[in-house]
Amino acid sequence: MMLSNLLVSNMRRRRKFIELSSLAAMRAQFLIECLADLKKNLVKRGLNLLIQHGKPEEILPSLVKAYGAHTVYAQKETCSEELNVERLVNKRLQQLLPQLGNGVSRNQSSTQVTRLELIWGSTMYHMDDLPFECSCLPDVYTQFRKSVESKSTIRGCIKMPSLFGPTLAIGDWGCVPAINELGFQQEKAVSRDLLRRYKDTRNGMLGPDYSTKFSPWLASGSLSPRFIRDEVRRYEKERQSNDSTYWSLSLSLSLSLSLSVHAILFELMWRDYFRFLSIKYGNSLFHPGGLRKTVQSWSQDQTMFETWRDGRTGYPLIDANMKELSTTGFMSNRGRQIVCSFLVRDMRIDWQMGAEWFETCLLDYDPCSNYGNWTYGAEEMSPTEEKDQLPGAEAALGDMGEEGDQAEEDGGGGLDPGLCQAAERDVHAISVGNDPREDRYFSIPKQAQNYDPKGEYVAYWLPELQALPSDKRNFPGQSYIKPVVALKHGNTNKSSDKSTASATRNHQAGGKQVEGSKRRTR
Numbered sequence: 103m104m105l106s107n108l109l110v111s112n113m114r115r116r117r118k119f120i121e122l123s124s125l126a127a128m129r130a131q132f133l134i135e136c137l138a139d140l141k142k143n144l145v146k147r148g149l150n151l152l153i154q155h156g157k158p159e160e161i162l163p164s165l166v167k168a169y170g171a172h173t174v175y176a177q178k179e180t181c182s183e184e185l186n187v188e189r190l191v192n193k194r195l196q197q198l199l200p201q202l203g204n205g206v207s208r209n210q211s212s213t214q215v216t217r218l219e220l221i222w223g224s225t226m227y228h229m230d231d232l233p234f235e236c237s238c239l240p241d242v243y244t245q246f247r248k249s250v251e252s253k254s255t256i257r258g259c260i261k262m263p264s265l266f267g268p269t270l271a272i273g274d275w276g277c278v279p280a281i282n283e284l285g286f287q288q289e290k291a292v293s294r295d296l297l298r299r300y301k302d303t304r305n306g307m308l309g310p311d312y313s314t315k316f317s318p319w320l321a322s323g324s325l326s327p328r329f330i331r332d333e334v335r336r337y338e339k340e341r342q343s344n345d346s347t348y349w350s351l352s353l354s355l356s357l358s359l360s361l362s363v364h365a366i367l368f369e370l371m372w373r374d375y376f377r378f379l380s381i382k383y384g385n386s387l388f389h390p391g392g393l394r395k396t397v398q399s400w401s402q403d404q405t406m407f408e409t410w411r412d413g414r415t416g417y418p419l420i421d422a423n424m425k426e427l428s429t430t431g432f433m434s435n436r437g438r439q440i441v442c443s444f445l446v447r448d449m450r451i452d453w454q455m456g457a458e459w460f461e462t463c464l465l466d467y468d469p470c471s472n473y474g475n476w477t478y479g480a481e482e483m484s485p486t487e488e489k490d491q492l493p494g495a496e497a498a499l500g501d502m503g504e505e506g507d508q509a510e511e512d513g514g515g516g517l518d519p520g521l522c523q524a525a526e527r528d529v530h531a532i533s534v535g536n537d538p539r540e541d542r543y544f545s546i547p548k549q550a551q552n553y554d555p556k557g558e559y560v561a562y563w564l565p566e567l568q569a570l571p572s573d574k575r576n577f578p579g580q581s582y583i584k585p586v587v588a589l590k591h592g593n594t595n596k597s598s599d600k601s602t603a604s605a606t607r608n609h610q611a612g613g614k615q616v617e618g619s620k621r622r623t624r
């Protein structure tokens with residue numbers, strides 16, 4: 103028996119700052135569609151999908167009791183809330199033992215314990231194939247990548263049988279829930295089809311073609327990274343392996359995709375990396391001080407936070423990205439990095455508030471990737487402190503710097519298997535997250551010039567800027583909202599300097615400074 107607790111686990115994470123918002127309806131709608139698709143495909147192959155709505159620790163034991171199952175299979179999770187569900191399910195299954203007897207299948211004796219079998223999944227590299235124990239995972243991504251690339255292999259996909267079954271004699275298979283049955287309002291759920299609306303314009307943040315848009319399907323378990331990798335290999339065989347060759351892969355997603363062959367595997371390794379990191383560091387991923395448990399002063403000024411959340415900061419690039427997020431549930435990787443840097447470094451607002459907002463909105467929300475990336479971008483230490491604590495870290499820069507989307511500067515050598523000492527030393531060579539780079543600041547004027555030079559992206563999401571000349575859309579001065587803070591490293595838009603300076607003074611006077619503490623306990 104294998105059942106999914108997908109809907110439950112994607113909507114139950116405990117929050118400190120943000121209540122479950124109606125925006126989570128977008129993800130709920132997406133997951134409902136995934137579920138409907140899964141059911142349809144199973145039926146096509148002679149099976150069915152039993153759907154029940156409730157707590158896994160209550161539903162699974164009741165099904166075991168009703169059908170006399172000897173084993174419950176589920177995918178192994180890594181973060182604390184999900185691990186707690188596993189623990190509760192297991193506990194309740196153990197408690198079933200004395201009750202077995204009635205309704206138990208013929209091949210199950212009354213003394214048999216129902217097992218919970220947890221199976222590793224989700225990552226491109228299987229955990230058992232890593233060249234090190236997860237507890238010795240390198241803290242610098244480059245070292246991780248080099249090590250797995252040279253010493254591990256990616257398993258192929260298991261071919262799906264054309265026919266399963268025979269199907270079980272179950273009276274009521276349950277229905278795919280409607281969005282309002284999950285406590286969300288129908289009209290608030292904006293379908294992901296909105297992503298197609300801007301198909302006609304292309305650049306780093308606008309349009310369907312700059313990246314794969316695989317993430318929601320990967321996060322929900324609808325798409326396997328190993329399948330993507332197999333398709334990449336198939337393409338390479340057909341069209342010769344070549345770094346500079348671009349590929350196009352058509353899956354059932356009906357979006358046209360093009361990305362460098364090796365770049366996509368590289369991105370998928372980031373995804374693996376954050377998942378393995380969550381095993382190594384456990385709850386630290388969710389602590390205010392991150393993996394290093396540093397103590398920092400963050401502002402939790404709600405009014406200021408809301409200007410960021412709602413896209414009213416006065417910086418078109420930030421506001422456009424935040425509007426895209428709340429409208430579609432998606433934001434480009436570059437956008438995510440820029441708004442994260444702005445919230446943490448320019449506004450000095452608690453990174454956890456940003457992470458929770460992303461958690462609320464993202465269709466592709468995944469605790470490991472979200473909190474991993476947020477902690478990666480959240481640190482700001484004095485250069486002296488950082489130098490003192492980062493011996494040799496400059497030689498092994500992580501990526502996600504200003505220049506180059508997910509590019510990395512290699513410098514660190516691969517980590518030998520079992521070199522736990524070196525890995526442990528690296529724990530101190532990292533920031534709140536695992537970015538060894540000093541003050542990874544994203545300058546908004548520079549990002550706007552590089553990635554939205556004609557202001558097409560900002561004008562798409564902020565129609566009030568459409569009438570402005572293209573070179574003014576990112577720097578609208580008096581024609582747009584007054585900036586709420588000055589940029590930490592200055593603003594090339596001279597016209598807004600005065601207003602940003604006064605905005606900063608107001609912010610500092612009214613903003614509540616709260617020292618990061620260990621309030622988030624998971």
Ligand SMILES: Cc1cc2nc3c(=O)[nH]c(=O)nc-3n(C[C@H](O)[C@H](O)[C@H](O)COP(=O)(O)OP(=O)(O)OC[C@H]3O[C@@H](n4cnc5c(N)ncnc54)[C@H](O)[C@@H]3O)c2cc1C
Nearest residue numbers: 313314315316317369370373435438466467468471472475
């Ligand atoms: C602050 C912040 C929060 C993020 N939160 C999430 C999240 O909750 N869920 C999520 O899936 N991704 C998250 N990302 C990573 C990344 O932004 C998205 O995976 C990517 O933008 C999705 O678009 P795509 O599928 O077109 O990616 P592509 O660029 O086409 O990459 C292909 C796949 O590689 C993986 N990937 C790419 N970049 C990263 C990365 N930096 N970290 C982890 N995996 C990566 C994703 O699974 C993605 O689908 C976050 C990044 C930042 C900076």
